[in-house]
Amino acid sequence: MKHNLYIQDVTLRDGMHAIKHQYGKEKLKGICSALDKAGVDAIEVAHGDGLAGGSFNYGFGAHTDWDWLEGLSEVMTNAVLTTLILPGIATIDDLKKAADLGVKSVRIATHCTEADIAPQHIAAAKKLGMDVGGFLMMAHMNEPKKLAEQALVMEAAGADCVYVTDSAGALMMDGVKERVRAFREVLKPETEIGIHCHHNLSFGVANTIVAMQEGANRLDASLAGMGAGAGNAPLEVLVAVLDKMGAKHGSDLYQLMDAADDLIRPLQTRPVRVDRETLSLGYAGVYSSFLLHSERAAEKYGLDTREILVELGNRKMVGGQEDMIVDVALDMLAKKKEA
Amino acid sequence: MSKIKVAIIGSGNIGTDLMIKILSLSKTLEMSAMVGIDPDSDGLSRARRKGVATTHEGVDGLLKMAEWRDIKVIFDATSAKAHIYNWEKIEPFKDKKIVDLTPAAIGPYLIPAINFEIDDSLRNVNMVTCGGQATIPIVAAVNRVAKVHYGEIVASIASKSAGPGTRANIDEFTDTTSAAIEKVGGAERGKAIIVLNPAEPPLVMRDTVFTLSEMADKEKIRKSIHDMVAEVQSYVPGYELHQEVQFEEIPESAPVFIEGLGLKHGLRTSVFLKVAGAGHYLPEYAGNLDIMTSAARACGERMVKSLS
Numbered sequence: 001m002k003h004n005l006y007i008q009d010v011t012l013r014d015g016m017h018a019i020k021h022q023y024g025k026e027k028l029k030g031i032c033s034a035l036d037k038a039g040v041d042a043i044e045v046a047h048g049d050g051l052a053g054g055s056f057n058y059g060f061g062a063h064t065d066w067d068w069l070e071g072l073s074e075v076m077t078n079a080v081l082t083t084l085i086l087p088g089i090a091t092i093d094d095l096k097k098a099a100d101l102g103v104k105s106v107r108i109a110t111h112c113t114e115a116d117i118a119p120q121h122i123a124a125a126k127k128l129g130m131d132v133g134g135f136l137m138m139a140h141m142n143e144p145k146k147l148a149e150q151a152l153v154m155e156a157a158g159a160d161c162v163y164v165t166d167s168a169g170a171l172m173m174d175g176v177k178e179r180v181r182a183f184r185e186v187l188k189p190e191t192e193i194g195i196h197c198h199h200n201l202s203f204g205v206a207n208t209i210v211a212m213q214e215g216a217n218r219l220d221a222s223l224a225g226m227g228a229g230a231g232n233a234p235l236e237v238l239v240a241v242l243d244k245m246g247a248k249h250g251s252d253l254y255q256l257m258d259a260a261d262d263l264i265r266p267l268q269t270r271p272v273r274v275d276r277e278t279l280s281l282g283y284a285g286v287y288s289s290f291l292l293h294s295e296r297a298a299e300k301y302g303l304d305t306r307e308i309l310v311e312l313g314n315r316k317m318v319g320g321q322e323d324m325i326v327d328v329a330l331d332m333l334a335k336k337k338e339a
Numbered sequence: 340m341s342k343i344k345v346a347i348i349g350s351g352n353i354g355t356d357l358m359i360k361i362l363s364l365s366k367t368l369e370m371s372a373m374v375g376i377d378p379d380s381d382g383l384s385r386a387r388r389k390g391v392a393t394t395h396e397g398v399d400g401l402l403k404m405a406e407w408r409d410i411k412v413i414f415d416a417t418s419a420k421a422h423i424y425n426w427e428k429i430e431p432f433k434d435k436k437i438v439d440l441t442p443a444a445i446g447p448y449l450i451p452a453i454n455f456e457i458d459d460s461l462r463n464v465n466m467v468t469c470g471g472q473a474t475i476p477i478v479a480a481v482n483r484v485a486k487v488h489y490g491e492i493v494a495s496i497a498s499k500s501a502g503p504g505t506r507a508n509i510d511e512f513t514d515t516t517s518a519a520i521e522k523v524g525g526a527e528r529g530k531a532i533i534v535l536n537p538a539e540p541p542l543v544m545r546d547t548v549f550t551l552s553e554m555a556d557k558e559k560i561r562k563s564i565h566d567m568v569a570e571v572q573s574y575v576p577g578y579e580l581h582q583e584v585q586f587e588e589i590p591e592s593a594p595v596f597i598e599g600l601g602l603k604h605g606l607r608t609s610v611f612l613k614v615a616g617a618g619h620y621l622p623e624y625a626g627n628l629d630i631m632t633s634a635a636r637a638c639g640e641r642m643v644k645s646l647s
Contacts, residue, residue: 052598054596054597054598055491055530055532055549056491056549056551056595056607056609057491057493057532057547057549060595060596060597061596062596063596064598087509087510088509088512088513088532088533088534088535089513089532091510091513091514092510093510093514111535111536111537113498113537114498114506114535114537116503116506116507117506117509117535119507120507120508120509120510121510315538315542316536316538316542317536318534318535318536318537318538319534320493320532320534321493321495321534321536323493323495323545323547323611324495324545324547326585326609326611327545327547327581327582327611330582330583330585330611331582
């Protein structure tokens with residue numbers, strides 16, 4: 001079964017991480033509208049950590065998810081309005097609120113070994129009439145066959161699509177290939193496969209293309225790569241590559257290039273790029289969203305960001321454990337004082 | 340003084356750990372019956388080996404047991420849904436009380452370190468959640484010094500310590516814990532987050548508490564938290580403050596935007612806790628199990644004080 005390419009923009013969800021969840025309401029609406037006009041298939045909007053992510057742990061947003069989502073479905077003519085939740089942070093009640101605001105699609109995200117906390121939410125989203133993606137984060141931490149078993153749990157619960165989510169930007173091309181292939185081997189032909197990359201090792205676009213060649217049809221990307229860590233696969237670059245490959249899709253390259261440079265780059269107060277810190281995320285296999293929190297802890301306690309990130313990797317911290325960044329920093333500080 | 344007879348409904352991780360605690364530690368409670376729904380469950384076979392009467396027919400089976408008549412306290416370690424059914428069956432027996440370890444919360448929330456002085460006429464009390472037992476005492480400790488506007492907790496537990504019941508109902512953790520942060524902890528608004536970590540070897544349970552309160556004397560808050568930690572340690576020996584209490588002033592000029600409260604400033608207090616289990620049923624990493632069953636045991640023992 002051949003599925004059409006489906007490009008989902010994450011500038012207004014993953015991109016939240018890059019600016020501490022501070023998009024203004026009107027700004028966000030403008031970006032959403034530009035993406036819609038440029039022909040992307042879906043636009044994801046939420047706090048970076050999904051609905052109800054606003055907190056001390058992950059950072060409070062400039063607005064609530066409900067304020068950001070309000071009125072968006074009315075300005076969109078083409079794209080599907082989507083959102084994301086992490087069970088353990090958001091609940092089914094939050095999903096219902098999003099549905100009331102016109103959200104038609106949702107991704108239910110869990111760590112790559114914990115798919116069985118998602119069936120309740122997947123079933124509820126299906127009941128609300130939503131298109132549902134299962135989002136297996138930190139996919140580099142689970143081997144292909146076992147990751148595929150987790151994908152089956154999400155498929156059995158009703159997911160229309162399951163994603164290989166490289167939250168740490170730590171997968172290389174073979175790693176992506178093996179995981180998507182393992183999905184294709186066990187999932188039903190009608191179940192779609194998605195790919196979500198981070199650019200920490202500069203593989204954002206390359207990994208997305210490899211996944212596509214192995215049968216993934218839902219591709220995540222963001223304008224100017226706006227996302228956690230070194231960002232996601234940059235949407236305008238991905239679309240340029242798809243054009244050159246002759247792949248069929250509905251997005252307009254020049255409009256996306258303009259939106260990336262005119263609307264997004266000016267917002268990037270901390271450059272979204274591969275540098276010492278973001279490369280460390282990919283190198284150490286650390287959740288990309290830890291970046292700004294670790295930089296802040298390093299500054300507050302007089303430590304080195306890279307050392308904090310590497311230690312978080314050593315301790316096998318998973319997405320959502322941002323509280324452990326300060327904990328690690330305090331441990332390092334105590335050790336330094338001893339020495 | 341003879342011990343008071345008790346039953347446990349639910350032969351999963353929590354029920355089994357609680358059984359071991361009562362059998363080996365309690366001076367006032369006697370394990371009279373262990374109730375499950377799967378005759379092959381590890382919990383029921385352990386009970387049989389220890390000479391505890393068992394049934395695999397749930398609460399209906401319990402009501403038919405010879406032991407039922409003398410049982411005074413029932414611990415319910417099933418699920419929120421099952422608890423509603425179980426309470427319906429048990430409620431007519433007016434001489435019996437129930438300690439609810441599910442998130443059903445038909446009765447009021449009880450956290451021994453905070454509101455232990457329960458009314459003797461109360462017949463159903465709820466133990467909130469593992470994360471709630473670990474963190475809400477800290478929210479209350481801040482709140483007794485400075486009014487807490489907002490209390491947020493993050494519970495990280497080892498994947499191996501989360502049974503199928505917990506996994507299938509993760510929203511109940513979030514909802515019940517948030518509600519109890521407000522009702523028992525005293526925060527105007529509560530938020531709860533739970534994260535499962537699959538690392539091997541499994542990581543010991545960690546809990547982090549953030550509060551935003553009115554500005555107050557930091558040393559007073561610090562002392563109040565240390566006192567509260569000692570209080571919880573009296574019934575959960577593996578409970579500890581893992582880092583010194585951290586403070587950050589959030590000035591009026593740079594407030595945070597909290598859903599439901601709007602722009603808020605004040606004092607942010609961060610508390611990093613570690614909860615090591617006693618290693619009764621699951622190993623040390625399962626502090627989440629231990630704090631729940633230790634609190635329930637303490638609660639059961641408190642309930643029978645007036646009986647013995």
